[in-house]
Amino acid sequence: MGVADCPAGWFCFYEWPNYGYPRGRLSDCGRQNLADWQWHFRTESAHHNMGSGKVRFLYHGERLFEIGPGNRVRSDAVPYRNWANYVERVC
Template sequence: MSYEQEIRRAEERFAAAVDADAGLADVVRRRALRRARRARRPGVVAVACFAAVTAILFGLSPRPGAGDDGVPQVSAVQRKVDQYLAAHPGGRQTGLAEISYNDGAVVVTVAGAGPSLLASDCPTGWVCFYERPGFGYPRGKVSDCGYQDLEAWGWADRIESVQFTRGSGAASFLEEGAVPLFTVDAGNPAVSDVGAARNRARAVYIAC
């Protein structure tokens, strides 16, 4: 097998493991690191390091007492996904830390890769809301125009920071009785702490 083919196969094995079961990432990391030490090839080392960093960021760890090839325990992130789905049924896991509701109209990410450091990570084209000040996870996001009932997705009375990354329009967060609490738009896209409006929003209206 050529050098390039070996690197490509290592990348494919890692990607397949993450897609199939996040818990397998740690097993792949260990095997990749062993191969890298034996081969002493920069490309293989890079693949192994990428696997290792990804596993650490998402809290993957082997089952205590298990060998290198043992079945890993459920990751910390997966536990959060399971707990969220149990508390807010009706969603479907669509990523390592991601749950989608209503065919992707609402997407919840239960954990980020690390501390937000007061920097929002809302993807372009969405309205994001966070359970903690400073854009602290869990994070929910919506993109459809019109009225969105936050209670239907388990987000009523729990929003403490928000960001707007759509190119136009505005998003108004409403409390009980459709009373406006605050609005974000392109001119005022991020609120790291909604202050007195914390944990009061029950709906959001997106004007497109």
């Protein structure tokens, strides 16, 4: 089992449940295509380590799950493992 270890000022997504590496990280506001970094259909857990805003993990335009200040970690993206192909940070 891994540890949610996203650096401060970033949101991270992990290839395995329980924060198993490899790990991707982003910080920009707005919608981003995870395919730009070869991270589409790979997210199985996530960690929000930012002071504000929230991040939505999306399958095209459909919201799968969300992380933010009130819900910083998602150790397992079930039932949406490997579905996300976009993220959207609301600043």
